[in-house]
Amino acid sequence: MPAAIRLPTRESLAAARARGRKIITVLRRRYPDPRVPLRHENPLQLLVATILSAQCTDAMVNRVTPALFQRYRAAADFANADPRELEELIRPTGFFRQKTKAIMAASHTLVERFGGEVPSTMEELLMLEGVGRKTANVILGGYYGVPGVVVDTHVRRLSQRLGLTGQDDPEKIEQDLMRFIPREEWSAFSLRLIFFGREICTARNPRCPVCPLNRLCPSAKYRGAPPWMARRPQARGPRGRAGQTRRRRAVRRVARRAKRG
């Protein structure tokens, strides 16, 4: 039995659910037909594009993928690629060595275990190296039409600011949102939160005074920096631990995210 939803405020669960429904309505109006912004024609392309999107903008990924998908068309092509050639093609997306390893490792598994096809269940997708629940849910919702809550950095931040979860771990946030949001809305709601997080409720400068969710958001009065988020470890400054350069920490972050998906 799943643990009870842990809300960050004193709001009752019933009140939070009612507020959640209103939030869904506002976001649905603003983004009526949300689509995964990574260009793709098949699930393999979506898988590769999602791996490339770690620490990179969708626009940059979309600039890189046409030539990439022209060169490599099947999982076997990626699995047998010359790593240096693949690295050069994806270099503009950053962290290209780690991403090359992740793409090739996942492609090997696709060839060896799934006949070169990208599977359509969470359980099977999680068998692919470098694929965690986030990437799996992008593929399930974005290509196979299987509802899933994608918890990326925007969804994590917004669900916390909106007081829909008191959790910090992406998997627990996913569980909380799955119980707040109707199943058929899971994928679209995630995409809407991502778009809203880029447009209005940005990490550094949330536009609370003009935000259409202002009246529904417990963080509005804190200008997006509520006390329940200030206690979180991710609020550590850029010079967090002694002896770690920013670059090394960023590499570790990408590796962790790639593992989580």
Ligand code: SF4
């Ligand atoms: S009111 Fe502020 S913190 Fe709340 S959703 Fe809007 S921009 Fe984000």
